[in-house]
Amino acid sequence: MDTELKAIEQVIADYQRHQSDPEPFLALHVEQTVVVNIAGRRVLGRESLGEAMRGALASPLAHVRTTLEIEDVRFPRPDVALVSAVKRVYDEREEAGGLPSSGAYTMLLTKEDGQWRVNLAQTTPRPSV
Numbered sequence: 001m002d003t004e005l006k007a008i009e010q011v012i013a014d015y016q017r018h019q020s021d022p023e024p025f026l027a028l029h030v031e032q033t034v035v036v037n038i039a040g041r042r043v044l045g046r047e048s049l050g051e052a053m054r055g056a057l058a059s060p061l062a063h064v065r066t067t068l069e070i071e072d073v074r075f076p077r078p079d080v081a082l083v084s085a086v087k088r089v090y091d092e093r094e095e096a097g098g099l100p101s102s103g104a105y106t107m108l109l110t111k112e113d114g115q116w117r118v119n120l121a122q123t124t125p126r127p128s129v
Contacts, residue, residue: 006010012085016066016068026046026050029046030112030118031046032045032046033049034121034122038089039098063092068088069085070084071085072084081111085106087104091100100103104123107122
């Protein structure tokens, strides 16, 4: 599983690197992906995710960036990975506020045609300590 773990770590690095670049970011997802952001907005499907992403990037939300730190990866099956991470939020908007500074991030990835893709990504806000 060491090779698979490295491949998943690369997907997470690409996920973070492309957070403001819709085409490569969306390519990391399956068609029927489900994403729930830190504010609780649920987006169903890659096409809807693209619309939401482009809308956010055309707004002050373009000044919010995030980082991911993997805490754990589990393989319920060889072609399924459950990734637990910490998402850190850096709100650099002029009128920042309202977003938690970190969240528990959970991703479900599946391997199809030799590539790991995101089926589900959800951020649960963590209270500030």
